[in-house]
Amino acid sequence: VQLVQSGPEVKKPGESLNISCQLSGYTVTRYWVAWVRQMPGKGLEWMGAVYPDDSDNRVSPSLRGQVTISADRFSNTAYLQWTSLKASDTGMYYCARHRWSGSVQTEFDFWGQGTQVTVSS
Amino acid sequence: QSVLTQPPSVSGAPGQGVTISCTGTSSNIGARYGVHWYQHLPGTVPRLLIHTNNNRASGVPDRFSGSKSGTSASLTISGLQAEDEADYYCQSYDDSLSGSGVFGGGTRLTVL
Numbered sequence: 001v002q003l004v005q006s007g008p009e010v011k012k013p014g015e016s017l018n019i020s021c022q023l024s025g026y027t028v029t030r031y032w033v034a035w036v037r038q039m040p041g042k043g044l045e046w047m048g049a050v051y052p053d054d055s056d057n058r059v060s061p062s063l064r065g066q067v068t069i070s071a072d073r074f075s076n077t078a079y080l081q082w083t084s085l086k087a088s089d090t091g092m093y094y095c096a097r098h099r100w101s102g103s104v105q106t107e108f109d110f111w112g113q114g115t116q117v118t119v120s121s
Numbered sequence: 122q123s124v125l126t127q128p129p130s131v132s133g134a135p136g137q138g139v140t141i142s143c144t145g146t147s148s149n150i151g152a153r154y155g156v157h158w159y160q161h162l163p164g165t166v167p168r169l170l171i172h173t174n175n176n177r178a179s180g181v182p183d184r185f186s187g188s189k190s191g192t193s194a195s196l197t198i199s200g201l202q203a204e205d206e207a208d209y210y211c212q213s214y215d216d217s218l219s220g221s222g223v224f225g226g227g228t229r230l231t232v233l
Contacts, residue, residue, distance in 0.1 A: 034222060036167075036222075036224075043123065043208075043210060043224060043225070043226045043227035044159070044161070044167065044210050044212075044224045044227065045224060046212075046221060046222030046223060046224060048221075049222070058219065058220065058221070060218070060221050060222075061218055061219065061221065094166065094167065096167075103153070104153055104154055104155070104214075105154070105214050105220065105222070106155070106157075106172065106173070107155070107157040107169055107172035107173065107178075107212070108157070108159070108167075108169060108212070109169050109172070109178065111166045111167055111168075112166070113166055114166060
């Protein structure tokens, strides 16, 4: 199982950004992919998740309208996108897979290596 | 402010045991969701330790154990070792947030 994320990014406020998470080594259609961020000096925060097979997705209520979570099932890749970055978006971003057990979401058992995003003028 | 509440820090001497608490509500831990625990060392990727309340992930030593009761959960680490020094996070989901994932604020474990 591998979740391989795109490399570090340095951007200016107002710029757009798209980071990726390449999925391999497992049946992609059996798992959702979540995005988890860690801002400097802070804890882990769930941002949202996407199902690569049909791109069904959900975003944290606190982040709706600020980020887009999507996936491409043909390339087995999940994406996290911003149209207008802010300095407060600076942080480490992880992708992680999880299943559904019946109607219940489960644990994040495999994680990507993380993508550092720095937004500064 | 995190949805799940953890103590900011705990400490213990090598060989001793510590317990990290995670307090939630009836819409998350007290609902239909399990509680999961992760270990996060600085500069590394979070590692799953315990899933669904009390199940150790593959390769996790039996010094780590988890439990859940009502709207709270706990992670117990026995026989502390220097390499256990890390941040520990509990995680679940929350019905009042449309099934969003939620984390505790994290607990820094210091091995004295």
